[in-house]
Amino acid sequence: MKREGSSLITYTLYLMVILSLFLTWRILSVPSGTVEIQTVSPSQQTTNLSSVKNIDDVFRPHQIVFHKASDSFVSQDDEIVKKADNFLKNWELSELFFEGTYSREEYNTLILNRNKVEINFPASIYLGMLTRYFERLPEGFDNNTISRIIISMNEDDPIYLIDDKSLNVYIAERSNVSLEPLLNIYTNSPEKFIKSETYTFENGVRFLPQSDVSLNKVVYLSEKQPNSFFINRLFDDTTELRDDSNEKLTIYSDNVSQLKIDKKTGVLYYYRNNLDETELSAYQQVRDSFHTLKFMDTWTQAFYFNGYDTESDDVFYRRYLNGLPISGQWNPGLIKMEMSSSGLVELTYPTEVIQTPLEDRKEAITVPYVQTVIQQLDEAGIRYNDIQDMEIAYEWSSSDESSRIATLLPTWFINLDGNWKTLEEWLVETERGERVGL
Numbered sequence: 001m002k003r004e005g006s007s008l009i010t011y012t013l014y015l016m017v018i019l020s021l022f023l024t025w026r027i028l029s030v031p032s033g034t035v036e037i038q039t040v041s042p043s044q045q046t047t048n049l050s051s052v053k054n055i056d057d058v059f060r061p062h063q064i065v066f067h068k069a070s071d072s073f074v075s076q077d078d079e080i081v082k083k084a085d086n087f088l089k090n091w092e093l094s095e096l097f098f099e100g101t102y103s104r105e106e107y108n109t110l111i112l113n114r115n116k117v118e119i120n121f122p123a124s125i126y127l128g129m130l131t132r133y134f135e136r137l138p139e140g141f142d143n144n145t146i147s148r149i150i151i152s153m154n155e156d157d158p159i160y161l162i163d164d165k166s167l168n169v170y171i172a173e174r175s176n177v178s179l180e181p182l183l184n185i186y187t188n189s190p191e192k193f194i195k196s197e198t199y200t201f202e203n204g205v206r207f208l209p210q211s212d213v214s215l216n217k218v219v220y221l222s223e224k225q226p227n228s229f230f231i232n233r234l235f236d237d238t239t240e241l242r243d244d245s246n247e248k249l250t251i252y253s254d255n256v257s258q259l260k261i262d263k264k265t266g267v268l269y270y271y272r273n274n275l276d277e278t279e280l281s282a283y284q285q286v287r288d289s290f291h292t293l294k295f296m297d298t299w300t301q302a303f304y305f306n307g308y309d310t311e312s313d314d315v316f317y318r319r320y321l322n323g324l325p326i327s328g329q330w331n332p333g334l335i336k337m338e339m340s341s342s343g344l345v346e347l348t349y350p351t352e353v354i355q356t357p358l359e360d361r362k363e364a365i366t367v368p369y370v371q372t373v374i375q376q377l378d379e380a381g382i383r384y385n386d387i388q389d390m391e392i393a394y395e396w397s398s399s400d401e402s403s404r405i406a407t408l409l410p411t412w413f414i415n416l417d418g419n420w421k422t423l424e425e426w427l428v429e430t431e432r433g434e435r436v437g438l
Contacts, residue, residue, distance in 0.1 A: 052294055052295070053294050053297070053303070054294075055129060055132075055290065056085065056089075056132065057302070058290060058294075058303060058304060058305055058317070059125060059129040059130065059290075059304075059305050060081070060082075060085045060121075060304070061081055061084060061085055061119045061120055061121050061149075062076055062081060062120065062121065062122045062304055062320070062323070063075070063076045063081065063119075063120040063207075064080060064081055064084045064117065064118070064119050064120070064185065065117070065118040065119075065120065065196070065207050066117055066118075066186045066193065067113070067114050067115060067116045067117070067118060068114070068115065069114055069115060070114075071195055072195070072196045072197075072198070072207055073186060073190070073193035073194065073195055073196065074193060074194055074196040074207045074209075075192050075193045075194070075323075076323035076324065077189075077192045077323050078302060078322070078323055079192075080185060080189060080192050080193075081323070083185050084119050084182065084185060087181055087182045087185070088119070088132075088133045088149070089132045089133060090177065090181075091133075091175050091177045092133065092134060092135045092175055092177075093133055093134050093135070093159060093172035093173070093174075093175065094134075094135050094172065094173045094174075094175055095172065095173045096134060096137065096138055096141065096161075096170055096171070096172045097170065097171050097172075098144075098168070098169075098170055099169045099170060099171045100168075100169060101166065101167050101168050101169070102162075102167045102168075102169050103167070104167065107162070107167050107169075108200065108205065110150065110160060110162065110169070111148070111150075111162070111205045112198060112205070113150075113152070115152065115153045115154065116150055116151060116152045116153060117150075117151045117153070117179075117182055117183070118148055118149070118150050118151075118207075119148065119149045119150075119151070120147065120148050121146070121147055121148070121304075121305075122304045122305070122306050122307075122318065122325075123147070123304075123305065123306045123307035123308075123316070124145035124146065124147050124163050124164065124165050124166075124307060124308075125145060125146060125147070125305060126142060126143060126144070126145055126282065126283045126286055126308075127141050127142060127143075127144050127145070127146065128141070128142030128143065128283040128286075128287065129283075129286065129287065129290075129305070130146075134172075135175075142281075142283045143281050143282055143283045144163075144168070144170070145163045145165070145166070145168075146161040146162060146163050146168075146170065147162060147163050147164040147165070147204070148160075148161070148162045148164070149161050149162075150162065151179070151182065153179065153183075155174065155179070158171045158172065158173060158174065159171065159172040159173070159174060164203065164204035164205075194209050194210075194213065195209070195210045195211070196208055196209055196210055197209075197210045197370070199370065199390075201387055201388055201389045201390070201415075202387075202388040202389070203388055203389040203415070204389075206389070206390070206391075208370045208390070209367075209369065209370060209392075210369070211369050212366050212367065212368055212369050212372075213366070213367045213392070213410075214364055214365070214366055214367075215324075215364075215365055215367055215392070215410040216322075216362050216363065216364055216365065216410070217362070217363045217364075217365045217407065217408065217409045217410065218321075218322075218357060218361075218362055218394075218407075218408050219357070219358040219361035219362070219399075219405060219406070219407050219408070220354035220355065220356060220357050220358065220405070220406050220408070221354075221355055221356040221358065221404055221405060221406075222352050222353060222354050222355060222398075222404055222405065222406040223352070223353060223355045223404070224266055224351040224352045224353065225298060225351065227250060227252070227261065230259060230261075230268060230270075230296075230351070231252060231259065233295070233296050234257065234259055234270055234344070234347075235252070235254060235257060235259070237254070240254045240255060241253070241254050242254065247263075248262065248263055248264070249261065249262060249263065250263060256272055256273050257270065257271065257272040257273070258270070258271050261351060265330045265332075265350075265352075266350060266351045266352040267330060267331075267332075267348065267349070267350050267351070268347065268348070268349040268350070268351050269347070269348055270344070270346065270347040270349070271345070271346050272343075272344060272345055272346075274340045274342070274345045276340045276341050276342045278340070278341040280339060280340065280341055282308050282310065284339075285308065285313060285315055285338075285339045286305065286308055286315050288339045288343075289315040289317075289337040289339050289344075290305075292337070292339070292343070292344050293317065293335065293337065296349075297335070298353050299319050299353050300353070300355070301319065301320060301321050301354070302319075302320040302321075303317055303318060303319045303320060303333075303335070304317065304318055304320060305317055306318040306334070312338070313338050313339075314336050314337070314338055314346075315336070315337045315338070315339065316334065316335065316336055316337075317334075317335040317337075318333050318334055318335070319332075319333035319334075319335075319350075320333075321354070321394055321408060322394075324392060324393050324394050324410060325391070325393045325394070326393065326394050326396055326408070327393040327394065327395060327396070327413055327420060328395050328396040328397065330350075331350070332350045332352065332396040333350065333394075333396065334348070334350070335347075335348065335349055335350070336348040336349075352406070354406055354408070358405070365409065365410055367392055367410055367411065367412065368412070370390070370412075373390070373412050373414075373423055374387075376423065376427065377414070377423070377426065377427075380426070380427050380430045380431065381430055382416065382426065382430060386416055387414060387415070387416065388415040388416060388417075388418070389414075389415035390412060390413065390414045390415065391412075391413055392410055392411070392412060392413070393410070393411070393413045394408040394409065394410055394411075395408070395409045395410075395411050395413075395422055396408055397409070411423065411424075414426055
């Protein structure tokens with residue numbers, strides 16, 4: 001009896017092993033979902049990029065200007081601007097009042113006053129995102145916006161907070177904290193400031209370099225996350241996901257959402273059908289967009305809030321490098337989002353990011369004096385009054401030798417007819433008679 005029992009146990013064990021092998025083969029050979037999705041192609045980089053930003057990083061100034069008795073000095077250096085931001089946080093403005101809406105003349109007079117420090121934002125920013133600057137933000141002020149903070153060196157004067165778009169002006173009472181740490185930002189690092197001149201455009205007053213500027217053209221290895229990275233963040237359930245890709249676009253969709261990635265530019269477009277009719281305030285949209293973006297964005301350099309469009313409900317962010325915005329033909333530095341109470345509705349997002357600098361390819365470039373640029377435009381038939389805005393930015397272009405090499409060239413970008421293009425692009429279009437309005 002003992003032998004028969006032993007044989008039975010042996011046969012049972014053999015049977016279990018065979019069954020286990022069969023189930024293992026079955027699991028490996030049969031897909032578990034309805035569609036097989038190829039999430040990583042040979043051309044995609046799979047480096048684990050990460051860059052989690054906080055509110056202080058993204059909703060902060062990008063420029064500080066010291067207006068002395070006769071000259072103004074401007075800096076967009078990252079460390080310099082962070083010091084100004086930290087000063088405002090430690091200063092904590094006390095009472096805040098709405099003074100009124102200025103006329104354009106009153107606005108210009110206030111901006112052009114001397115003996116003051118001016119701290120500027122890239123766009124009109126919601127006070128609800130700047131609560132760190134105040135002891136207490138008055139109720140109902142979350143949706144109010146400002147573009148500049150003006151601090152007079154005369155301690156008897158109030159602090160002015162101004163919005164370039166609406167021309168609304170707010171006044172804050174000074175705290176007892178000394179201005180010396182703020183003034184020392186310039187005194188301790190004058191080499192990081194550029195002497196500037198004042199120019200008035202349709203979009204506001206700008207302080208631009210008074211002479212030619214020497215900046216570096218830089219070259220980076222660029223990378224991007226695999227498609228699976230974005231699929232996992234933008235789709236709640238991937239079991240019903242379809243792959244509808246073609247020669248130009250990588251496309252994934254389900255019954256609710258669609259994700260497209262342009263294979264040439266790397267720009268991602270996402271849309272989710274929104275049935276929620278609950279309206280969000282502008283401040284709520286901006287706040288929610290930030291919390292959605294910060295867990296997806298892998299840009300390791302600075303990026304800033306860049307405005308909210310009240311007509312389209314689009315929220316904008318812009319990537320920066322060395323204090324300058326990233327721009328180019330396909331907007332490689334621009335992020336556009338639309339939110340609803342149930343989450344993200346639309347997203348335009350550049351998936352390509354710079355990662356490793358190629359130091360041996362760095363090259364000093366002379367960016368011409370702004371008056372030289374204005375003269376070139378004038379000779380091409382574009383008058384000063386036609387210019388809505390202008391700035392020095394990095395033009396991003398991909399190298400001919402490899403799609404993984406990105407060249408960033410500092411150059412003038414001009415806003416005409418509501419469009420930002422390089423000086424060279426506008427001159428070529430004007431010569432060909434292609435510019436709208438000619």
